[in-house]
Amino acid sequence: MNYKGKMLQDNALKGQTIVVTGGGSGLGKAMTRYFLELGANVAITSRNLEKLQGTAKELETETGGICLPLQCDVRHYDQVEAMLKNTLDKFGKVDGLLNNAAGNFISPTERLSANAFDTIIDIVLKGTKNCTLAFGKHWIDTKQEQSVILNIVTTYAWTGSAYVVPSATAKAGVLAMTRSLAVEWAKYGIRSNAIAPGPFPTKGAWDRLLPGDLKEKFDMSKKVPLQRVGDHQELANLAAYLISDFSAYVNGEVITIDGGEWLKGAGQFNLLDQIPEQMWDMLEQMIRAKKSK
Ligand code: COA
Numbered sequence: 001m002n003y004k005g006k007m008l009q010d011n012a013l014k015g016q017t018i019v020v021t022g023g024g025s026g027l028g029k030a031m032t033r034y035f036l037e038l039g040a041n042v043a044i045t046s047r048n049l050e051k052l053q054g055t056a057k058e059l060e061t062e063t064g065g066i067c068l069p070l071q072c073d074v075r076h077y078d079q080v081e082a083m084l085k086n087t088l089d090k091f092g093k094v095d096g097l098l099n100n101a102a103g104n105f106i107s108p109t110e111r112l113s114a115n116a117f118d119t120i121i122d123i124v125l126k127g128t129k130n131c132t133l134a135f136g137k138h139w140i141d142t143k144q145e146q147s148v149i150l151n152i153v154t155t156y157a158w159t160g161s162a163y164v165v166p167s168a169t170a171k172a173g174v175l176a177m178t179r180s181l182a183v184e185w186a187k188y189g190i191r192s193n194a195i196a197p198g199p200f201p202t203k204g205a206w207d208r209l210l211p212g213d214l215k216e217k218f219d220m221s222k223k224v225p226l227q228r229v230g231d232h233q234e235l236a237n238l239a240a241y242l243i244s245d246f247s248a249y250v251n252g253e254v255i256t257i258d259g260g261e262w263l264k265g266a267g268q269f270n271l272l273d274q275i276p277e278q279m280w281d282m283l284e285q286m287i288r289a290k291k292s293k
Helices: 026-037 049-063 077-091 114-141 165-184 203-209 232-243 261-266 270-274 277-291
Strands: 017-021 041-046 067-071 096-099 147-152 190-197 254-257
Touching (some): 017 026, 017 077, 017 114, 026 049, 041 049, 067 077, 077 114, 114 147, 165 190, 190 232
Parallel strands (some): 017 041, 017 096, 096 147
């Protein structure tokens, strides 16, 4: 099965400018690479300019596209406004915003300081709000015909999750923002959608979320009905589709790409997949015997 293949036709994003927050590494970098391959200009942002410059250079060489590294802490609105201005100065316009920058601490909630909780809310919820508001105001003021916001959330945005409570709280807010603005800003030609990825291992997040031998102890692929983790290109394919004009009628949607992971945890009888085939024969006989009494 060729799930690592590239989905969209050549030049699907030709002439578009896209900003990817947190684009210097991990999943943000993977999505940026594919946008560049499809002909887009991409500005990548994070706090670490040196890392961004390295990534931009690497991706430009690899793809032949133009990648602009811009230092920006999304927690600060003035930095977001400056980032938008720098993007416009370089490319003349911007068409897409991918709110990908995130932070997460895995921890019992009572061990977190108030500042630690705030730090995650500020990056994920306030950072997404800052970028969305600045870009939205710009698109509305300049009467740009078409533009698109894509937010990276998580499946625990709607289920909640123990031990990542600030992240769950913030992502739930981002999902509400996605759906709200999909309706409110549609009249300005701004679409808003979200992706909820399941396990897509990256060095940075994975080492932080599951340090030491936790990675081996909690083999994420075992939690997934399809029994594997995601490949970065699968996520990049979906993101490129949602940014591209091919998804022009998709608005206010959250698309889960997790191999069925969250539903496996949700279904009341899902644990029964541990019952071997022979035991089903026995169980069926027992159930049928009860019925006939
Ligand atoms: N568990 C609990 N609290 C933690 C923590 C941890 N692992 N790491 C830091 N904190 C606390 C700090 O002690 C501090 O609180 P305090 O002032 O009350 O002591 C607060 O969180 C802020 O820490 P600080 O290091 O100043 O945060 P920062 O703003 O520099 O960076 C992150 C925060 C999340 C961005 C940073 O850890 C990071 O770069 N992470 C990598 C990105 C990431 O998390 N990606 C995952 C995406 S899913």
